[in-house]
Amino acid sequence: ELKVEQNPLFLSMQEGKNYTIYCNYSTTSDRLYWYRQDPGKSLESLFVLLSNGAVKQEGRLMASLDTKARLSTLHITAAVHDLSATYFCAVDSTGTASKLTFGTGTRLQVTL
Amino acid sequence: NAGVTQTPKFRVLKTGQSMTLLCAQDMNHEYMYWYRQDPGMGLRLIHYSVGEGTTAKGEVPDGYNVSRLKKQNFLLGLESAAPSQTSVYFCASSYWDRSEAFFGQGTRLTVV
Numbered sequence: 001e002l003k004v005e006q007n008p009l010f011l012s013m014q015e016g017k018n019y020t021i022y023c024n025y026s027t028t029s030d031r032l033y034w035y036r037q038d039p040g041k042s043l044e045s046l047f048v049l050l051s052n053g054a055v056k057q058e059g060r061l062m063a064s065l066d067t068k069a070r071l072s073t074l075h076i077t078a079a080v081h082d083l084s085a086t087y088f089c090a091v092d093s094t095g096t097a098s099k100l101t102f103g104t105g106t107r108l109q110v111t112l
Numbered sequence: 113n114a115g116v117t118q119t120p121k122f123r124v125l126k127t128g129q130s131m132t133l134l135c136a137q138d139m140n141h142e143y144m145y146w147y148r149q150d151p152g153m154g155l156r157l158i159h160y161s162v163g164e165g166t167t168a169k170g171e172v173p174d175g176y177n178v179s180r181l182k183k184q185n186f187l188l189g190l191e192s193a194a195p196s197q198t199s200v201y202f203c204a205s206s207y208w209d210r211s212e213a214f215f216g217q218g219t220r221l222t223v224v
Contacts, residue, residue, distance in 0.1 A: 004154075033212060042202065043155075043215040088154060099170065100145070100204075100213060102154040 002027045002093045006103035013079050014111055021106045023072040023089035032072045033090045033100065034063050043088065046074075079110045114138050118203050118216035125193040125223045133188040133219050135203030142208040144186040145170075146178060148199040149218075155202065161186055162208075193223045 003026040013019050023032070031050050035043040047056045049065035049072060056063050060083065062075045072089055086107045090100040119134045135144065142163050147155040157170030159178040167178045175197060177189045186205075190197060200220050206213040 009152075035215075042217045043204075045212045045214070048212050090155075099157055099160060100155075101157070101171075102147075104152060104154040 002029070002091060002101045004089060004091050004101050004103040006087075006089055006106050008106060009104060010107045010109075012109045012111060013076075015080055016078050018078065019076050021074040021076075021087055021089075021108075023074070023091075023103055025070050025072075025091045025101075027093070028067070028070075029091045029093060030067065031092045032065050033092070034072075034074055035088045035090065037086045037088065037105070039086075046087075076108070079108075081110045081112065084108055084110045116203055116205055116214050116216035118201075118219050120219060121217065122220050123222070125190075125221065127193060127195060127223060129193050130189070130191050131193065131221075132190075133201055133203075133221075135186045135188070135205075135216060137184055137186075137203075137205040137214070139205060139207075139214065140183070141205035141214075142183075143206045143213075144180065145204045145206075145213065146176070146186065146188045147202045147204065148172065149202060150199050158188065158201075195223045197221065198223045 005024045034046040047063040052067040054065045060077045065072045086105045088105045090102045116137045145160040146158040149155045156172045161167050161180040164183040179187045203216040204213040
């Protein structure tokens with residue numbers, strides 16, 4: 001059974017600081033997704049990482065994937081208040097169909 | 113673009129009542145999913161479908177049934193609601209190539 005763990009679960013950081021969210025998963029997978037969720041809202045796709053060593057960047061967020069270590073990171077550079085949200089990683093467990101298994105989420109709070 | 117639309121957005125049920133949640137997508141996606149989101153547990157897959165007329169169980173299928181009579185619609189049914197089914201339900205859809213999943217706005221269901 002695929003398990004996905006994120007840490008930290010909660011992160012409070014000051015504007016302008018850098019930090020990294022970690023996503024570990026338990027079985028082999030060839031793709032990983034990062035989503036953002038604002039309170040009371042739906043999930044917004046941030047990144048799709050398709051292969052070992054993949055790195056994607058959008059604004060102050062950068063995601064990477066190491067399939068050998070079964071680890072993905074979401075790095076936040078010079079945080080701003082607008083980045084406050086909950087971030088989820090999700091791993092695709094392939095078989096007869098794509099099935100996303102989600103981590104428990106990291107609630108990020110960026111303070112002034 | 114409507115994307116993924118869920119109906120209704122809010123509902124309160126009494127224990128033992130039944131209801132159907134409707135998910136409609138206009139992106140011609142092959143795959144559709146139903147997830148539930150509970151505090152501190154991320155999203156958990158209830159049922160999914162890889163195409164019209166097909167359904168399969170996810171991680172937490174008990175107490176739910178689904179149907180996909182048309183490619184664009186995926187219905188989630190609760191035959192006899194229980195307080196443990198109080199949750200936020202999200203529908204999602206994706207292409208067969210697992211590029212990314214698009215989520216609906218969610219249905220907040222309370223069973224009293």
